[in-house]
Amino acid sequence: MSKIKELGEFGLIHHLSSRLKFRASDSVLGIGDDCAVYPVKSGVYEVISTDAMVEGIHFKLSTTTPEALGRKALSVSLSDIAAMGGTPKRALVTLGISKKISVSFLDRMYAGFNEISNQFKVEIVGGDTVSSPKCFFINVSVIGEAKRVFTRRGARPGDHIFVTGTLGDSSLGLKLLNKKKKGDHKFLIERHLDPTPRVHETGILARSRINITSMIDISDGLVQDLYHICKASKIGARIYEDRLPQSLEFSRICSGNSISPLPLILNGGEDYELLFTLPADGVKNLNRQFLKAKAIVTQIGEIVLKPRKISLEMRDGTTKTLPQSEGFNHF
Numbered sequence: 001m002s003k004i005k006e007l008g009e010f011g012l013i014h015h016l017s018s019r020l021k022f023r024a025s026d027s028v029l030g031i032g033d034d035c036a037v038y039p040v041k042s043g044v045y046e047v048i049s050t051d052a053m054v055e056g057i058h059f060k061l062s063t064t065t066p067e068a069l070g071r072k073a074l075s076v077s078l079s080d081i082a083a084m085g086g087t088p089k090r091a092l093v094t095l096g097i098s099k100k101i102s103v104s105f106l107d108r109m110y111a112g113f114n115e116i117s118n119q120f121k122v123e124i125v126g127g128d129t130v131s132s133p134k135c136f137f138i139n140v141s142v143i144g145e146a147k148r149v150f151t152r153r154g155a156r157p158g159d160h161i162f163v164t165g166t167l168g169d170s171s172l173g174l175k176l177l178n179k180k181k182k183g184d185h186k187f188l189i190e191r192h193l194d195p196t197p198r199v200h201e202t203g204i205l206a207r208s209r210i211n212i213t214s215m216i217d218i219s220d221g222l223v224q225d226l227y228h229i230c231k232a233s234k235i236g237a238r239i240y241e242d243r244l245p246q247s248l249e250f251s252r253i254c255s256g257n258s259i260s261p262l263p264l265i266l267n268g269g270e271d272y273e274l275l276f277t278l279p280a281d282g283v284k285n286l287n288r289q290f291l292k293a294k295a296i297v298t299q300i301g302e303i304v305l306k307p308r309k310i311s312l313e314m315r316d317g318t319t320k321t322l323p324q325s326e327g328f329n330h331f
């Protein structure tokens with residue numbers, strides 16, 4: 001019998017899901033993507049996902065505000081709906097309340113929930129409150145709707161790989177947040193504490209005629225999440241160092257403090273950007289569609305035949321094979 005720590009997050013999910021024997025006949029997707037998917041009426045699917053955040057693992061009460069915590073708890077769940085091409089509709093919130101949590105803390109956290117709920121038109125329709133002996137935790141489940149569902153399976157050799165936004169900001173923000181001497185790094189710290197789920201951007205893609213062949217949101221880091229697409233689609237990927245999108249603030253702080261940017265961009269995690277693939281003939285249309293979006297899109301590489309192998313072409317012309325990182329091992 002293996003230990004949970006040895007299994008890691010994905011090993012544990014696989015281990016547990018293999019125990020489950022009942023499957024509803026109308027399930028389109030069960031465990032193994034960003035959401036489960038099932039049809040609700042002709043041409044419309046429901047997509048459903050849940051995400052928990054635990055004090056001491058996902059956040060510290062000393063480095064965030066209750067408002068930001070509420071915003072993030074809902075946003076990260078919305079990001080999984082976005083990763084499937086869905087529009088979020090309703091959410092359930094469960095709180096594990098420890099002794100140090102006050103009503104005024106919760107009021108402020110709910111102000112954060114309200115902002116995201118209004119912004120993305122998601123109604124919070126229920127949940128549960130329990131007491132938790134030590135650590136505060138929040139679990140948010142979200143149900144959304146999709147007419148077209150984007151999954152991790154379907155990328156084909158020759159497809160172009162795109163990401164929205166910029167990479168590495170969140171993990172650099174976390175690094176700065178944990179520093180004793182804090183400078184003014186509002187942008188990067190906010191990218192960590194208050195990420196924007198790419199709901200509008202996935203809506204643009206879902207309404208377009210672009211043939212999106214696979215999609216995931218970047219929660220564990222670019223390489224780890226690209227690996228999920230490679231594994232599900234049975235293909236590999238080649239990405240280019242000089243195309244990986246960085247914010248000006250990220251580049252400035254990295255170069256000013258001798259921080260190596262590449263590990264943060266490749267494995268940092270919690271960017272909550274969309275990573276997706278499409279055939280070359282859709283690229284022009286994609287760029288046209290994104291002229292009106294808030295987030296940029298960048299082509300970072302191509303899908304290749306070799307299964308599960310991700311290679312990185314460096315600026316100096318050399319090529320590295322990227323090991324599948326373990327992502328963030330909570331256990």
Ligand SMILES: [Mg+2]
Pocket residue numbers: 034079080083216217218219
């Ligand atoms: Mg996800």
